[in-house]
Amino acid sequence: MENTTWKKKKLNKHKSKTVRMDEKEEEEEESGCCFFCAIKEPDPRIRQPAVASFFDEMPYRADESGVLVLSALWNIAMTRPDDPELPSLGALRCMSLLIAKAVAEPASLLRHQNIYVPYYAAHVLGSYTIHLAELAELAVDAGAVSPLLDLLRGSLTWVEQRVAVRALGHLASYDSTFPAVAQHAEEVVALAMRVASTCLDTVYTEFVAVTPSEREQYHRDLLTRGLGGADMEDRRAEEWASQLQCWSLYLLCCFAYRDKSIHHLLCRDVGFLKDLCRMWGGLVNSDSPAGVGLVRILCRSEAGREAMAGCREVVESLCNLSRSSDDWQYMGVDCLLLLVDDHTTRPMVMDIAAPCLVDLAELQSLRARERIGDTITKALLLDFDHGAGALGGEAETAVKFLWELKVERKRREHRMSNKEATERTALAALKKRHGNEKFWSGNVEEATIRYTEALELCPLKMRKERLVLYSNRAQCHLLMQDPDAAISDATRALALARPANGHAKSLWRRSQAYDMKGMAKESLMDSIMFVNMLMDSDKGKERKLPYYAARMINKQMTAAGLFAGLASWDKTRKEDHDKKKNAVASSPSGCSLPTIEEEPWFCRRECKGKGEWRERR
Known part of the structure; x- marks a missing residue:
């Protein structure tokens, strides 16, 4: 009897405890259910007041449902960034307050799954402000600039920094909201410059270079949701590091374009x-002009041109870009022309820029720029006195060659009779055939001479024949271990191609030449373009990627990777980093959240109020 009574008391106690736990769980889930139920309500007269009330209360709650609501809100903002309903009901103000709370009370991030809150909140702000100035104005009115600046300062980690600089870039890209960001111009510019310069090193040392067990768990969750292992995390980390750098440069572009x-x-x-x-964005951010986009804007001011011209590394990088098949080749050409056209910077850059631009002087069009070769010719021959020798060095040699090619030779051929033109064409073909014979017999130096003689004879209007001659001579230079001459000739051949860069053999030869010089990025671009042309040439047919091309691409992708130069970081830095990590409390783990999928770098539609520098591909 006593035993039965004891069992009943124990059962009642267990039931009471279960009831209290259920009530507690219901209370914890109530706020989340409030949002999800409200958002599903079809009647806007009921839905909107309920959602607005939830956004008013959310920053002051301390329950577990917050991250689930933010995850859902992030998904809505990514899929429907132009829908003004939730922003108008207080979503943007709520996000701003949540970030401010996280920065002011870092201890709160260690409760529940709050560690994810500032990231999602900043991401929602960025997603809702990507297209419409009206929503960006709502974000500014909601006080978004100040908490985003806190994240940009590094109050939390590079992951939050990434979405903060993205959101600030969107706010700075509209006429109506730029002044709100420009109030902090000096600090924002300094911060963005620092982030752009150091973010790759930061992501590498704090995430990629450490063992998976030492990585921040919530970073791993955000990157891959714990799926795919360390290799997938490394790839996503490189992608996010690239975005952090490119979005920082984008923010700088907003300032540079609007305020010289x-x-x-x-x-x-x-x-x-x-x-x-050296900031090229990598293959994962091919829609971003990265560093060259900012360089081109700076070249539009006198102070910017003088600074660019005074930095030899910048001018050389612009030349390398101009003689490549990169999507941003035209930007490199634009910058060089701006420097050459300025009477102050012209003498500072001609020795480097002239040989490069001469190779491009027969370009017909490049990215909607018609007769670009004629523009280059006029810029280089400006005030040129072919008998004075005022330039000196390589610039003098290059410009004299251009004068002979585009002026003197055109005059001679214009006065030439049809009979003489026919004879010269036939003689050029004969020289080419002799050059081929010498080449296949192994006498490469003699073949080079014959191809040069053929080029001097071949009429300028024989574009395709001259293209082949330049390309053949480039191959000779490769075999003679002269990569600079090979790059020059291959570029001249590609300038004669229609469309520009549309000759597969020349692309492959220039890729090899760049490889000889250790210029991985330029070699990679040409290799990829070469492979694309091979695949397109046999549409409808099954064609395998050539082994030699695949090997070259793999080699250059490894060498040109964003983290390639950081792999040899020293043990001292690692030890210092480990000490810092051990001093920081570990963050919560085990959250199952959706994988982040980013929108393209540039929106595919016209964005009202954006500057013209935000070009579409």
Whole structure:
């Protein structure tokens, strides 16, 4: 009897405890259910007040449902960024308050799954402001700039920094909201410059270079949701590091384009300019012009041009870009022309720029720029006196060659009779045949001479024949271990191609020449273009990727990777980093959240109020 009574008491106690736990769980889930139920309500008269009330209360709650609501809100903002309903009901103000709370009370991030809150909140702000100025104005009115600046300062980690700089870039790209960001111009510019220069190193040392068990768990969750292992995490980390750098440059572009007075802030740091010309965005951010986009804007001001011309590394990088098959080739050409057209910077850059631009002088069009070769010719021959020798060095040689090619030779051929033109064409073909014979017999030097003689005889209007001659001579230079001459001739052949860069053999030969010089990025671009042309040439047929091309691409992708130069970081830095990590409390783990999928770098539609520098591909 006593035993039965004891069992009943124990059962009642267990039931009471279960009821209390169920009530607690219901209370914890109530706020989340409030949002999800409200958002599903079809009647806007009921839905909108309920959602607005939830956004008003959410920053002051301390329950577990917050991250689930933010995850859902992030998904809505990514899929429907132009829908003004939730922003107008207080979503943007709510996100701003959540970020401010996370920065002011870092201990709160260690409760529940709050560690994810600032990331999602900043991401929602960026997603809702990507297209419409009206929503960007709502974000500014909601006080979004200040908490985003806190994240940009590095109050949390590089992951939150990434989405903060993205959101600030969107706010700075509209006429109506730029002044709100420009109030902090000097600090924002300095921060964005620092992030752009250091973010790759930061992501590498704090995430990629450490063992998976030492990585921040919530970073791993956000990157891959724990799926795919360390290799997938490394790839996504490289992608996100690239985005962090490119979005920082985008923010700088907003300032540089709208306010030329800040150009001196960007140009006074020579170290940043040297870093800038190496910021190419990588293959994962092919829609972003990265460093060259900012360089081109800076070249539109006198202070910017003088700074660019005074930095040899920048001018050389512009030349390399101009003689490549990169999508941003035209930007490199634009920058060089701006420097050459300025009477102050012209003498500073001609020795480097002239030989490069001469190779492009027969370009017909490049990215909607018609007769670009004629523009280059006029710029280089400006005030040129072919008998004075005022330039000197390589510039003098290059410009004299251009004068002979585009002026003297055109005059001679214009006065030439049809009979003489026919004879010269036949003689050029004979020289080419002799060159081929010498080449296949192994006498490469003699073949080079014959191809040069054929080029001197071949009429300018025989474009295809001259293209082949330049390409053949480039192959000779490769075999003679002269990569600079090979790059020059291959570029001249590609300038004669229609469309530009549309000759597979020349692309492959220039890729090999760049490989000989250790220029991985340029070699990679040409290799990829070469492979694309091979695949397109046999549409409808099954064609395998050539082994030699695949090997070249793999080699250059490894060498040109964003983290390639950081793999040899020293043990001292690692030890210092480990000490810092051990001093920081570990963050919560085990959250199952959706994998982040980013929108393209540039929106595919016209964005009202954006600057013209935000070009579409």
